[in-house]
Amino acid sequence: MNIIELKDLHKIYNETEVEVHAVNGVDLTFEKGEFAAIVGPSGSGKTTLLNMLGGLDTPTSGKITINNTDISHLSGSQLIDFRLWNIGFVFQAYNLIPVLTAKENVEFIMHLQGRKKNEREARTKELLTAVGLGDRLNSRPSKLSGGQQQRVAVARALASKPKFVLADEPTANLDSKSTENLLDIMERLNKEENITFIFATHDARVMKKARRVITVEDGKIVSDVRKNGDE
Amino acid sequence: MNLINLRIAWRNIWRNKLRSSVVMMAVTVGLFGGLAASGIMKGMVVDMVKNSLENQVSHIQIHHKDFKANNEVDFLIENSSGIIERIKKNKEVKGVCERTKSYGMASTASKATGIMINGIVPEKEKQVTQIYNKLSDSLGNYFISDKKNRILISEKLAKKLNAKIKSKIIITFQDYNGDLTGGSFKVEGIYKTQNGMFDEQNVFVRKVDLDKLLDMPANSSHEIAILLNDFQKAPEVLSQIKPAIPEYFSEAWYDIEPYLKFTSTLTEFMLLIFMSVILLALGFAIVNTMLMVILERTKELGMIMAIGMNRFKVFKMIMYETTILAIVGGALGILVSVIFTWYFGNVGIDISSVGEGFESMGFGSVMRPVLEFADYIQVIVLVFITGIIASIFPTIRALKMRPAEAIRN
Ligand SMILES: Nc1ncnc2c1ncn2[C@@H]1O[C@H](COP(=O)(O)OP(=O)(O)O)[C@@H](O)[C@H]1O
């Protein structure tokens, strides 16, 4: 079953004098359990596409259906709630609240959801252990390496029990070792927990791991390839 | 939710220690300045009201219906002693005295001036007014000798008339029958209250002496003054006295001297207005700081909104931080003010060197700041309101941000 359906999606930026057709007629579907990468050169429209998928940006035209809900017409505050309950985010940087510890950062999103203390604490511990940070619960982001911070971000993204996780250039600021480590963790979560990950990236290491690679150029999909066993 | 938000707010405040400390200090200093000034003002007014009531006005006065308008000696209260006996029975009453009053001229060999002559019964007067406490040892006595025609004048009048203890003063006035009369009085004491205007106008003689000169009917007077245990009971006691002696005009202190009441009320308002203005200014400083904070944390706030923090929670988060800034500074300011008011309330601040002008207005030469619990509560509420209002503008700024833009690299 498709959890995401994009139909003839367009995004035109006309805030500046020049009109930018950042996303230009995209049709795309994702299923539960995918581990997919949207790739393409810088400026090709990956972030714009991912933001619309995540309800951070609204399309100029077209339709976005997530779990049978059309989100293209949701209001601002409806979108905020939608994001909170349905989507996990991992950004390139600035993922964490600097004044909160790793544990508090993960708990924070569950606070937003109003989950109970017991559940919050158990889940936080479980997730931070799963990303290999069981011993860094009380460290503030500034005391963690870039790779560790991204792993906290993954734990945070999963804490809200989202339908899928969107990660925009999650490895852009990481060295090879941290990148590999982060990708392994996400791959494992994908395989063991059937969590859907969608990346926007131009990192070859991510493309290699991905089981589906969607290539965009000038806001259009130019290829959509599924690898090893996936249909 | 609340706790984590408070934790975030608190820790965020200390991300920029210097800036936050400066804002908090500004609030502290501002509040202390405002509270100290208000406290001093209030202390002076409380003192003035207290002195005016104790030396001069007392709490309730009774007159003939027409006496106040004309001040003529023939508008009498008859059967004074009977009325006094009746009033004394009221449990709220501390003291009652009767007076004979007349305008006249006081003159010595060199000078003359218009005065109000108060004929008093010293033992009764002592229960009502504090004039007997306003004589320094070297300046005579308060009707100790029972010799005839003794007079008590103020220091101010003594100077004006060139009179000393034992000086002779000639008093002239119209008697009960409208004839011009007068007598010669010997200065027995010289008093000084805080109210220069009162001092300049009032002299005291024994009622028996004055009554004789005025040819007053027996057992009559012009004024009955009542002191209560608690001046705030005046309306209550007045409502009991009025119907008992409907033929006379009974009046409480706030109607006798409306400016006393007005000044008190005004002082309460002044505190509120004073503090509001100060907090308004401080509010701008806080808003400015918070706008800087929002600008600095654009990406962070964008991220928080992106992952699903709604508008109201964003507002709460900013409001907590803003309010804590105000509250911590405010608490310090109030603490300093409490200590200041307590210390100088006991010790007093001597302003006699600069207080000349004040004294003629009835203010004392020693200031004792007064602030009540309710005043602090008022200020605390204002500080909270400032915090909340000051967070609105930064919140609007934060919510204008589009998360997708904010987190873009
Ligand atoms: N807010 C915006 N206003 C105008 N143009 C924008 C805006 N955001 C992105 N663009 C443009 O849209 C195009 C796609 O950008 P983006 O989605 O960020 O690409 P990518 O993530 O693949 O690098 C680029 O040409 C970019 O300059």
Ligand SMILES: [Mg+2]
């Ligand atoms: Mg991008």
